[in-house]
Amino acid sequence: MPMSFHLDADPAQSSALLDQLESGWNPQLPGISLLTELEVDRKVLIEASHALGHLYRLKVTRGRYQSLFTRWPACVAVTMSGTAANDYREGTFWPYWWDAIGYEFAAQSDAKAWGQAFLDALRIFHLPRFTERSMKYVGPILMHAGIPTFCLGNFFRLLLQRRAQDPHLDADALLAWATGRENRLRGLHEPAQWFIRYGTDHAVDVIDRCLDLLDRLCAGDHDLDGLGLPVRYFEQAQLLVADRGLDLTLPAGSGGRSRRAERPRLAVDPFGQGVQIILPPVGDAPDGTARWCVTVDGVQNIVKSRSMWLGATEAAPSTSFPIARPARVAQISLYGTAHESQIDVVDAEDPLLIFTENGDRLADHLGVPPDSVWLLYPGDRELVSDISLRTVAQGALPIGWDGWRLVQVALEGATWIGLSDEKARRRPVRGHSKPRVVTGEPLTGVSTPYGSPVFPSLPAVWLPAETTTTWLVDIRPGSGDGSVYNGSFTVSEPTKLSEELWADVPRPILGAFEITVRGPIGRSTRRTVFVAEGLSARFTPQVRLLAHSGLTPGESTVSTAPGMTAEPTRAIYSPAEREHVITCGTGRESEPLIVTPPSMRVMVEESDQSPYWTYGPVRLVTELFEDVESLQVEVPGVSTPPSLEVLVGGKLVQRLTPSGRGRYSLKRAQDTIAQHRSAELVLPLAGLVLPVGSVRPSRLATGVSHQGDHLSLENCAWVEGLTAGIYLCTAPWRAPEIIPIKEDGSIPLPTEVSGAGSLHIRLVVEDPWVPSEWPRWPHPSEMLKCEIPGQYGGADDEERLLSGYLAGANGLPERVSRLDRLWTVIDLANRIDYPSAARRINDCASLLRTHPEAIRSLPDAALPPDRTVVALVTTGLAATLVSDYRESDDRLWRKSPAVAALLTCSALADLTEDSDLLAEIRAECGESATAILGGEDDPHAGAGRFDQFAELMDRKSPAEIEQMWTAVQVVPAGLLAGDTRVIAARRLFDERHRRDGRGLSAQAARVLREAMAIRITEYRGLEKYIEARCHPQRRDGWVSLPALSIACALIARIAARGHEGCQYLEREFRPLWRALSKIAPDLTALDLVRAELLVALKATEAGSA
Template sequence: MSTPTDRKVTPLELLRMREESWGSRLSPIRIGLVAEDVTTTTAHSEQALRWLGGLWHRQGPGSTLLRRFPAVHVLTTTRVATDHYAAKYWPQLCERAGIPKDPYVQHDWGTAYIHNLRQLGLPTFDDVEDRGSRFVGPILMHSGVPTYCLPDLFRLARDRRRMMPGLTPEAFVDWARERARQDRLRHIDKPVQRFLRYGGEFAVDVVDRVFELLDVVSAGGTGDDVELPPRFRAAAVALRDDGESLSAPSGTAGEFLPVAPRRAALMLDPYGRGPFVRLPSIPDADEGQVVWVVGADAEEERVPSLALMPGYREPTPQVDVPVNRPVRQLTARLEGSTVLDLTIPVVDNDRPLLVFDEEGVQMGLGSPLRRGAVWVLHPWTHPLEAPAPDKVMTRAALPPGWDGWELVLLDLDGVQQLRLTDGQTVEVQARAVPRFHMPEPFAGARTMSGDAIFAHLPQIELPDLGDDGPGWSVSLVDHTGAVVVRQDVSSEADCARVWASAPRTLCGEVHLRIRGPWGRTASRRLTVVQGLTVDSDPAWRRMTGQGLTPAVLTLSASPGIRVSTHRLELDTRQVRRVVTVSTGPEKLPLVVEPAHMSVSHLTPTKTGRESVTALTLQTEAVLDDPGVLVVDTGAQASPVLHVRGSRGFLQTVDPSATTGGSTNYRFALAQITDTLRAEQQLRLSLDREGTLTVAHVRPGRLFSTISVNDSKLLLAGAPSIEGLTAICYRATAPWTSAQVLPVTDGTAELPESLVGVGPLLVHVRVEDPWVPEPVPAWPVVAQWVEQPGHLDSGPEHEVLLSAFLAGEAHLDGYDGEFAPVWVAYDRLWQLGLGDRSHSVDEELRGLLVSTPGKSTAALAEATIEPERVPQLLARTGLVAAPLSDESLDRVPVRQANVLPLTFLGAWSGGDDTVDALTGVTGEVARDVAGGTDPLAGVGGFDQTADVLARMSPTDRHRIYRTAGIVPTGLLDKDSRVLAAESVLAERDGRHLSWLRINAGRLTAELRRTFLALGEGQAVAAMDARRHPTKPHGWRAIPEWSIGMAMACRLAAHREVTLPVVTSGLRALKDLSTACPRLVTIDLVLAELLVRDDLTRKAAP
């Protein structure tokens, strides 16, 4: 007879025991996803699954059994996905649960799984939208990427990190999410796509751990210390042992300490410049200086970095470029480099919302925002529903170009989401996460990358989750990637002890991590120089008129950290100095810049850099676009702007209200324009006597004549102004870079490279030595200076081309690069050719059209301003020339070359090329390339245009601003609207006079041509733009533009001559001059539509 102790446990009893035990393991306090549980053994999980399956099968479909054991059901069901998923899930579940494969399994087990997740308080991932993934989607999400799919995740992370050095987990997940949304990660297993697209903070956390794992394993480690389940480590080690490289780019090294590679970043100065882009420091730069070419919409400017140690090869400091107005993106390329070409998204037209943390670092919107204070920037047309009045901490003023936008500081503690009134939302992290409480950074020192420097490690605040809360792991990784400290903690006191155990000689960039349940990681990179002190006497430097008050700096650091100098003297002309600190042979360069007074000038089109000497503003520019003068006093004050002229003191200007304790005071210069018109020259000071001058306003004329004599540039009538500068351009070699010459007492010494090279174009301006202005690629206003000769050194083809422009050679047999030919052709009418202009034009044009493919490819690489490209293609006739597709993957995509690249078939290139193209054109281009233009009617005129035409340009711009219309992607809706607006603005100008009169007739001719050719697609494109009642005059110009573009591209692809094209090229050139964006848009649209249509017709 059996005894009670001999009785076997029934399956139902075992499930109750497992439920009681496993329920605590799946507590939402202890885990984020089910995959985090590594305590439950595989044997116990599979045993429980078989018993659960057997009982469910005996009770039959519709049984509620699975809901009686939520922890057991969720854990065992997820383990099947984790360990056994291989492209299919339900067959694997049925096999391991011992149940038949019938339709009831998915319904019963799937609905119970969702129900049980809610019972356990775990995320249900209701937003997973994949077809057929209603149940399997959440199951696979909780697996945190099945083991079968881990190699795909590792390779995707590795490849992207190699392509984008300095890539953060947040940026990687944002990129992958968008690619998955577009179904453009087809080579990646579906569970990986799904996890990255919908995983939010869980995906970011897991990717952060995966990055660390790949770094450790690629360095030869096992990854045992990385807080991931063992299967992650096993998969990574297996890939490495099979010969796969998992490494990502390391930081720069050499004489200086390694730092993590930096990416260009959008940042915010809430009390000064507003939004700006920080371009990265460049290691080992010649002379310690580089020049960035930065583009916004159709405009480009050259932005130099400051040389902190001239004459040395050194890392350049970061370059901060103000974003003057809302734009879709900025591009930046390093002049002279074909490698570093950056694209920085700014405003997403589908979600016009920018969020920054308190330090001004942009926060991604793909994952829930962390709690705490954030800056929110949004347009008035998309008002923000403030969570509660007490959550609005302050508002800040924006630069004039951001008129129509609001900048507000919000406290997100206790807030569930940010919502715009149009219904768009951004979630706020629901679960409490650890926080770093940062010490005050040094106000007077930063790294070469512009990062703050801290003398101490931050305090850590752990969420209060009760006695059953999770364990946390705290780690500190130094600049070499070595783990300095890694310990488990359960309280903030433990964290303090961890920091106390760290070395006292931390010097360089460190990476701090606090890890707990998935989705609750806190991570922070910062630069620490322990014990660093920088004392300045005086603590704040005042402007003197000649610079700043001199200062003496005293520097020190903790024992064991060497400082290159303990005492620095800054004279009136020195704003900052570089010092180095080190604990070994490698040095960390620091930029030391004590607090000081500064002044800058902001307009809707330009955000000037801060200067420490009085600005020089041009009278004509201030009268045309006054803007605001921003004075940073460095301390709370009550400044008043005093205006002085030839008659002494004239008026005062009070600042606008400041916010949030800001020391930036803004003075609206529109208040002085009447005085300026009367006086023409003013001095703006912060005192009535004029001793503290912050700006001079002077007429722009800085000389009477300029001549060359004995290798000297002589400027007659030039005033003795500090910073007077002559920028010289070679008229016989317009493709070469300008040279900047200082002018002293009306004379500038010409370098040998400018002597005897033919006439010069000279632009004169006053340069602020503390804030160098970008050097234009070509001058808008310049003085012609005669000089004999031409270029006599450099590449042979450039010397020949220069001699041709000087009238001393012919281009017969020219076989050199075509990029300089394009530049010369573009600037032809500014080269002083006189009677030779037309013959030179014909010869250059003949050279370019002789090899249309080669010359169009060269146009894609030439330094031509974007708005000039369509006119050049129309002038040469290449806009309708047959071309063969060219492989130009090596050419970075920019606003300036998207048109020639499109003509050359770039849209048939690889994913990265198409991505770059859509970065310029907008995602709608993918639809157009597929044969459908969903915005075909946008850009045409109707009765609304008649109303707008009666308004002044100022009133029209006010309407567009109120409507929130900003240039976005080239083919996006707002860009087309603004392109059509350019027709309104230019309709009475000389360039459109002939076309305005003949537009009705020309559109009729185009229609007849298309109908005769059977090109219904072209007729439909014109119909979409047709004015409903008055299809003639200026109202027909947008219709003619798209029709002419379609005709040109049909002629090119069919390799035929169309009379409507031949007769219309002159009008197209004129339209390209007056409305270049309209023509560019229409030519890109036409090429994509015609290419798709012909491809379809040619298909069998």
């Protein structure tokens, strides 16, 4: 206990006190991360502050105050951060500090002196200096205080509120949410906001520990050991609970300690699928199948995960969705749940993606570990750092990521890394090592039903020790039950813990365990490991190779340690089977496991398609072969595969040498396939000729007829896996019926389909290893038609009547509640029945225009983005005003900005800087939208114009044009960014001489002439945006098409405000605008959004005038 100190003490007494405290605190500081971790009695803190203030006053007078800072750096650092942690209430830090040291009449020079002394102390003790903060001195002081005691109440309440909305919330998810929008933390005091936004790993760790603290309080568990939080966090939480300042009943359904669930995450497969979204396993999935909706930059994809075996559990395993090309954002939701995750993929301002050595994305708000990491970035930028980076490996990316680089680099010794771009930020590299859970190699070919690896030996814990450090280790069963081990270790050298962690656990050990190691804040580790102690597996053959029917037959045998059983111990695998389930038990525990022998696999890369691995020879279509980019082959244990051989009629006609790790360019075989139409792709390996794929013409049947309870294919070329997708013309909103085709070419029909009217049939040879992605409606070139009388019976009267309307049995119902079905009819009318299409579109559009919920229901129809804008224009709803704005409409900006612009139009003119709606608009559209809504001119008004340069390109060949455009936009930018507009106009440029383009070009001059009448309305001034898109010398022909786009959009949005002249023009030019939206949907959509922003602001100005 330090000596007592009083304000009237002499300098010698002050110095003695500080000497005593310095000798105690100095050796402790290198073993912590934040100064607030050092537990200091409040009375001692006050006395130390008084002593520093007493001596400072004396030394300032003599001009020797610097010696104070150099003699007692630990006292300076601890008292300043302690004052911030305990005394802060609001405003800035300095008044609290002057009060703590009893110093009056402080000047700016005093603050600079103390602030620099604090930074010097951080440097001496190798503590984080948080140089990324804008406030040079106050920023680091407050960051080292963590979250001040005064701010903890609001912070705890925020955690509870977020946990109530998401019972499985974890620290990473909360931090990603909090940093996703500037205004999401506005309910917290500024120091708490700063710590969460800029605290990186330290913020994640504090949030994680506080979530555990609240979980234990919710469960009535007052054993708070092992959390590693400062005592003031516990005391304040318990005080708030006693005073009813925290409602611990908020996390509904948590039932105590919340079990954290895996979330969708971004990862990279450096030698396979590239950038991918990892979709976590799903327990209690119906029939073992989980259906995910993954929307990437507005394009919706359905991803299924299902167990490929029957029995023991209904868990759907983890799966992945490869991202075919650079994208900005993805939204992921699981059918049957209300929660939606959002993953930001590429940031146009800082397009550097960092992945850990095992491929997991390292969040932007975290520091980078001083280890080997994967870096993904545009090829036209350079990596920069404060050291010379050492490249460990080069990754291979799918074709859609051309123009990007994937490299693995070693970051030992680096303090920051970034890109050679003045806008790009420097990512800090944190120098301290974190503890590790050491597992050894997982058991080959064995996993849990969730896809997690299985480890046959007990995990150990490795504790680093750059200085003497205390670590807290907690091990709990994955079920969330109480700890099986909880202990503290103070180490002065790196230490590995193993047997002592498991001494009290009955052996052999079976099951999942969550291992948490906590030390200095920001250096914690949490990992879940599945252990089946002593389990082993043998496979015959060691690697299953490809065969014509799938994989070569195989066999597995598992062995267990004494005290553990496995049933069955031996499994036989047919060519169509990859895995079998076994059940392991110890008498105390029973767990299902999946045994999957190692096998060969192949993957096809196609333009604009997500690549997937498959475990049998691939089937390629001759007519679509030009879209295939490459074939990748992976054989476990083979690092240098041989050349791929192309056989025709059993004879070798071409060899394809691999590049990289077994990647074969099929572009080099295009001439061969064009000449021969059919071919076999084989790989000579280990004295065998392995079938890898085949190329065949697409026609699997020449026709189809209805035979009562089944369909019969004519001239059916039946193969294993031949499947029919049955689309109902009288109920196009329904998903297709997927029916395997019998060997005689017959397709058995379900009862509800056999009399449901005309059918469109798509034939596909399904891959047994990869679920097929069935389109919303088949393309005319790949479908068969079967005319059958009748209509779909429907699940209710409304669906029955709507189906009857499409079958011609009755008129369109006057009332329709499922408006998404009408949108589907409008979108597919031309494909379903072309002669009746115009009438059906007009009927449905008329009904939609009378319904206030019409636009809001459009996303439910799941139309592709390029069809969404066509539907809006076609129905005339692009020219309507929606007055009932709802906050729930905000989130549509990231999924369907054109729909969102129309739904939120009534709120656009009155946005405040901190509004959620403005944040969503800025995130999707970029700063151009912010400028427009702020009353400024559109900064990219002329982007996308066809000028003299476009005329020069018009004289070049398609190949020359493509070469010029290849690298125009490698990085996806905001919807209204200049580059995005240019790319959108490129698609229109490609259509300029085709039929629809020629027709629009002939009418462009008339439309522009009429549209310029805007200048004589209350919306005058907006015509300049039409002029900005016009060719400098002419306003006719194809060069006027970009101007036509913004002209139609402005007319429509002014018409929505009731202007009769524009209403007439919108109706007059709607067919032209629809034709334009079909050939240039991206430009039409962004111009519609831009027009709404411009007109909304102008309408407000006109109303005010």
